[in-house]
Amino acid sequence: MDIKRIKEGHKLLAEYKYELGTIERGYTNRTLYVNISDNTIASKAVTPMMKEKFVGGKGFGLWYLWNATTPSTKWDDPENEIVIAGGPACGITQYAGAGKSLVCSLSPLTDIPIDSNVGGFFGPLLKFSGWDALEIQGKAEKDVIVVIDGNKGLVTIEEAPYEAVDGHILGEQLTEMYADNEDDKRNVSVVTAGSGAEHTRMGLLNFSFYDPRRKVTRLKQAGRGGIGTVFRNKKIKALVVKFSNVKGDLNNAYDQAVINKTGIKYHREIHDLDHLQNNMRKIGTANIIEVMDEYDLLPVMNFQYGSHPDTEKIKSTVFIEKYITQGVQDGCWYGCSMSCAKAADCFKLKTGPYKGQRVTVDGPEYENAAGLGSNCGIFDPEAILELNFYCDTYGIDTISFGTATAFAMECYERGIINKEITGGLELKFGNFETAVELLHQMSRGEGFGTVVGQGVHRMKKLFVEKYGADPDFLFDIGMEQKGLEYSEYVSKESLAQQGGYGFTNKGPQHDEAWLIFMDMVNNQLPTFEDKAEALHYFPMFRTWFGLYGFCKLPWNDIVPADNKYTDEPAKVPEHVQNYLDVVYGVTGKRLSTEDMIRESERVYNFQKIFNIRMGKGLRKNDKAPYRSMGPVTKEEYESRQERYDNQLKEIGYNPEGKTTEEKIKVLREYREDQYEKLMDAVYKRRGWNSNGVPTIEYLKELGMDLPELIEVVKDLQ
Amino acid sequence: MVQIIKLNNRDFPWEEGLTIEKIMEIKRFTFPKIIVKVNGKLIEKEDYATTVVNKGDNVEIIHLLAGG
Numbered sequence: 001m002d003i004k005r006i007k008e009g010h011k012l013l014a015e016y017k018y019e020l021g022t023i024e025r026g027y028t029n030r031t032l033y034v035n036i037s038d039n040t041i042a043s044k045a046v047t048p049m050m051k052e053k054f055v056g057g058k059g060f061g062l063w064y065l066w067n068a069t070t071p072s073t074k075w076d077d078p079e080n081e082i083v084i085a086g087g088p089a090c091g092i093t094q095y096a097g098a099g100k101s102l103v104c105s106l107s108p109l110t111d112i113p114i115d116s117n118v119g120g121f122f123g124p125l126l127k128f129s130g131w132d133a134l135e136i137q138g139k140a141e142k143d144v145i146v147v148i149d150g151n152k153g154l155v156t157i158e159e160a161p162y163e164a165v166d167g168h169i170l171g172e173q174l175t176e177m178y179a180d181n182e183d184d185k186r187n188v189s190v191v192t193a194g195s196g197a198e199h200t201r202m203g204l205l206n207f208s209f210y211d212p213r214r215k216v217t218r219l220k221q222a223g224r225g226g227i228g229t230v231f232r233n234k235k236i237k238a239l240v241v242k243f244s245n246v247k248g249d250l251n252n253a254y255d256q257a258v259i260n261k262t263g264i265k266y267h268r269e270i271h272d273l274d275h276l277q278n279n280m281r282k283i284g285t286a287n288i289i290e291v292m293d294e295y296d297l298l299p300v301m302n303f304q305y306g307s308h309p310d311t312e313k314i315k316s317t318v319f320i321e322k323y324i325t326q327g328v329q330d331g332c333w334y335g336c337s338m339s340c341a342k343a344a345d346c347f348k349l350k351t352g353p354y355k356g357q358r359v360t361v362d363g364p365e366y367e368n369a370a371g372l373g374s375n376c377g378i379f380d381p382e383a384i385l386e387l388n389f390y391c392d393t394y395g396i397d398t399i400s401f402g403t404a405t406a407f408a409m410e411c412y413e414r415g416i417i418n419k420e421i422t423g424g425l426e427l428k429f430g431n432f433e434t435a436v437e438l439l440h441q442m443s444r445g446e447g448f449g450t451v452v453g454q455g456v457h458r459m460k461k462l463f464v465e466k467y468g469a470d471p472d473f474l475f476d477i478g479m480e481q482k483g484l485e486y487s488e489y490v491s492k493e494s495l496a497q498q499g500g501y502g503f504t505n506k507g508p509q510h511d512e513a514w515l516i517f518m519d520m521v522n523n524q525l526p527t528f529e530d531k532a533e534a535l536h537y538f539p540m541f542r543t544w545f546g547l548y549g550f551c552k553l554p555w556n557d558i559v560p561a562d563n564k565y566t567d568e569p570a571k572v573p574e575h576v577q578n579y580l581d582v583v584y585g586v587t588g589k590r591l592s593t594e595d596m597i598r599e600s601e602r603v604y605n606f607q608k609i610f611n612i613r614m615g616k617g618l619r620k621n622d623k624a625p626y627r628s629m630g631p632v633t634k635e636e637y638e639s640r641q642e643r644y645d646n647q648l649k650e651i652g653y654n655p656e657g658k659t660t661e662e663k664i665k666v667l668r669e670y671r672e673d674q675y676e677k678l679m680d681a682v683y684k685r686r687g688w689n690s691n692g693v694p695t696i697e698y699l700k701e702l703g704m705d706l707p708e709l710i711e712v713v714k715d716l717q
Numbered sequence: 718m719v720q721i722i723k724l725n726n727r728d729f730p731w732e733e734g735l736t737i738e739k740i741m742e743i744k745r746f747t748f749p750k751i752i753v754k755v756n757g758k759l760i761e762k763e764d765y766a767t768t769v770v771n772k773g774d775n776v777e778i779i780h781l782l783a784g785g
């Protein structure tokens with residue numbers, strides 16, 4: 001890698017000097033605005049109104065995006081933005097999981113705002129360089145990078161023709177280029193997409209952090225919704241931030257002692273209990289692969305089934321014992337004692353342009369193992385790691401890739417598409433060679449890979465219009481909603497989770513609510529009202545992490561030893577209090593649990609109205625594919641016949657002597673009706689009318705009756 | 718007639734000598750973060766094998782929320 005030559009290729013397009021400034025109680029009170037069409041770079045004030053109503057992070061991102069776009073803006077218009085913002089707690093080093101940033105943009109998959117949360121050092125270093133948020137607008141003519149030097153107070157836009165595009169190489173190149181020496185690499189963070197992001201709609205962003213023990217640039221992903229596609233469409237190759245003086249007190253907290261005390265208590269808990277609970281420090285989120293299989297929740301072959309005998313081969317212990325490097329503190333920001341950012345080192349690639357090379361694979365996360373593995377019928381750990389690596393470096397979202405590939409595989413196996421259409425690819429479940437070839441095609445921008453890369457929503461349309469597929473059947477088995485692919489949990493047996501997926505703002509991602517155990521196993525949400533309450537509380541609570549810059553995992557991937565004695569163990573009350581204490585320590589705001597929910601409700605409803613403004617966000621947009629609710633096909637029904645027959649009996653229908661088709665029909669009518677009823681209850685609890693529109697009265701109560709919001713909802717009341 | 722207990726507020730068949738451990742085995746409850754209560758009384762993990770469940774008991778085996 002000849003860094004000198006690559007750097008000599010840079011052409012300076014714009015330069016902007018700024019005062020470094022200070023952070024006060026978690027805020028720099030400024031946003032960096034960069035327009036790569038006309039090469040404007042400017043500082044914008046963060047107003048008290050923004051802090052009060054939007055807090056930070058995702059709140060700021062959505063607010064800027066709203067102001068930058070109109071109802072007719074498309075994802076690939078220059079006006080569309082990519083906003084990266086950490087939030088007031090971002091950069092704290094004393095409490096676990098405080099280095100997250102939120103990225104917002106109009107999504108190429110959904111045509112509405114998407115938000116994606118991500119670790120790595122970029123968010124905190126951006127703040128320490130003097131910026132609460134980075135707002136990028138415009139479209140460059142040639143590939144550019146934006147460099148923020150927080151030591152010198154200098155921002156540049158530079159043409160960058162010679163750097164690689166793929167994330168793992170580009171991350172290394174730019175880290176090397178902008179670090180003064182080996183020690184300084186920790187002080188550089190790079191945001192990249194990858195070659196696959198250019199040719200698909202499911203592009204992701206890689207956020208780097210340098211790992212001094214492994215001596216590699218590690219990547220964390222802002223995966224969902226295709227923001228990497230927007231990034232490459234704008235011809236941004238990378239963003240670089242550099243800041244050399246990271247210390248624990250840079251947020252200039254209101255009361256640092258409170259943060260320290262809360263952090264120490266939490267670290268002790270991790271030390272004492274992690275190995276007895278989720279084993280996050282050994283395997284990260286992949287610890288639940290076998291748990292999901294046991295509970296029939298692991299998506300198998302396009303969500304047809306929830307378990308498979310071969311899960312044994314990809315269970316977490318296989319990864320721990322054979323692949324994942326142990327005994328390393330793998331935090332994606334300083335001070336994260338949960339350290340779940342695991343990696344497989346020296347993994348030898350078997351295919352593609354990097355074949356034969358030994359690389360570090362970041363992961364596997366649960367979602368990767370389930371999406372790239374079981375959901376595609378692939379039960380081979382090395383196949384999963386290889387797909388995981390290529391998804392990351394090509395800048396492809398593993399979840400959308402997994403779910404879209406699984407859908408294409410099912411269509412192939414059912415004869416809806418054939419070898420002629422796939423360009424000779426044998427797209428069968430379990431065929432790793434084909435799956436990985438799809439990925440390489442996405443990188444090269446050719447073949448059937450680019451079709452799968454459009455996502456399930458657009459594949460459905462194509463298969464119907466061009467190949468005469470039955471639209472109803474494709475609607476039933478295509479696991480997408482609002483244009484976004486489902487994340488990797490089977491929700492068939494949990495009505496609450498069907499809503500947890502179906503009533504989200506951005507599309508079916510589980511980061512709003514994961515209620516399967518509370519609902520299906522524990523039976524703690526027996527009535528529609530109980531479910532609605534959970535579908536209000538949890539999405540609001542979880543939205544809050546994204547306002548402040550927290551990682552959600554330390555909240556409930558470990559619980560205090562005495563959590564079981566509390567009134568509501570599922571909420572992990574002690575940890576909720578920790579967050580309120582840390583936020584008090586940083587900002588001086590003493591929030592109650594009610595205030596916390598209120599802060600989220602403001603942003604959540606803002607996003608909801610944003611969707612409505614973009615022509616979505618209504619009841620009809622919350623319709624979900626039947627595969628997320630129940631058995632679509634005979635095989636699915638018969639594989640769990642006893643369960644479904646019993647449910648039919650419970651609802652007063654005698655399954656004896658009936659054909660499977662008849663039973664599927666009755667069960668379906670019942671389940672779809674339940675989903676509609678749940679929708680009514682949830683909308684009511686969330687302050688929306690039966691069409692899913694926030695009522696003006698409720699917006700007033702939230703203090704969100706801003707004229708521009710009222711304008712959108714007033715005729716829909 | 719089948720004798721029953723309540724397990725998470727649903728009917729569950731009772732048999733002589735039924736223990737918490739046995740129920741967990743039958744239901745394949747393998748998740749590590751579980752809270753068990755019998756008639757409202759918390760049962761510690763080390764007592765699952767020896768805690769006998771009687772006809773009509775109200776057993777709660779609560780899985781704490783997790784997920785990615």
Ligand code: SF4
Nearest residue numbers: 097331332336340551
């Ligand atoms: S828990 Fe994992 S993802 Fe979250 S901040 Fe820590 S290392 Fe990063």
